[in-house]
Amino acid sequence: MIVAGQSQSAYFLEEELPSTERSHTLSVLVDNEPGVLARVVGLFSGRGYNIESLTVSEIEHSSHMSRITIVTTGRPPVISQIMHQLGRLVPVHKVVNLTWAGDALERELALVKVSGRGEIRDEALRLAQAFNARIVDATLDSYVFEITGAPADIDRFVGLMKDCGLVELARTGLAALARGKAGI
Missing domain, CATH: 3.30.70.260 (ACT domain)
Structure with missing residues (x-):
């Protein structure tokens, strides 16, 4: 159908x-x-x-x-x-x-690894808080953030993290559902 x-x-x-x-x-x-x-x-x-x-x-x-x-x-x-x-x-x-x-609901999950020390490390943490990203791993030299949201929001977060020492990125791909009570 x-x-x-x-x-x-x-x-x-x-x-x-x-x-x-x-x-x-x-x-x-x-x-x-x-x-x-x-x-x-x-x-x-x-x-x-x-x-x-x-x-x-x-x-x-x-x-x-x-x-x-x-x-x-x-x-x-x-x-x-x-x-x-x-x-x-x-x-x-x-x-x-x-x-x-x-108007469908669209969400994606990303894991974002950044590496750095000092002010750059602090800036990465501030940006992660602004985007509601969670810290899933931390070392003295790096963070791995988990962020879930609309693909455009993840794109913005990743773009900002490039200046904070972006090392690696993994994205799940889009999950989407139509709004309302009807299902597929």
């Missing part, structure tokens, strides 16, 4: 939505079985579509269901085509474009 805001044909959506290229967050409900992720990623790579972020996790252990959250960029006709092709894959139960569905 393919959902794009409301139950409308893809042709109607293409006419209604702007034709500019923008980022889209797709939520895909699939069977949790070997090879499913490879098939989904293969669909993107085989057609030359880029995946900017990919998050996969089992959401219902008893029914063996997983949720794949994919961030990709494209114009509405391309996104519509991607959604329809995903929907035709056998292990896919539902595809929702959270960007078209409305």
Whole structure:
């Protein structure tokens, strides 16, 4: 089942939505079985579509269901085509474009390692407090911060940490849900 805001044909959506290229967050409900992720990623790579972020996790252990959250960029006709092709894959139960569905909640987690002493170390700590980042590891020469938030906020935090001795960065990828009482 393919959902794009409301139950409308893809042709109607293409006419209604702007034709500019923008980022889209797709939520895909699939069977949790070997090879499913490879098939989904293969669909993107085989057609030359880029995946900017990919998050996969089992959401219902008893029914063996997983949720794949994919961030990709494209114009509405391309996104519509991607959604329809995903929907035709056998292990896919539902595809929702959270960007078209409305104001989705989007969060990401990052671990940020900075190294330094003295004033630079103090500045990194002040910035971490301003962004509500937690210290998960500390040595005399470094901190590892954990920050959760909107991707743009994490981008800002990481940009500021470059001046404080950024050493290493790990990001989880986007997790997203539509607002309201309805689920996928």
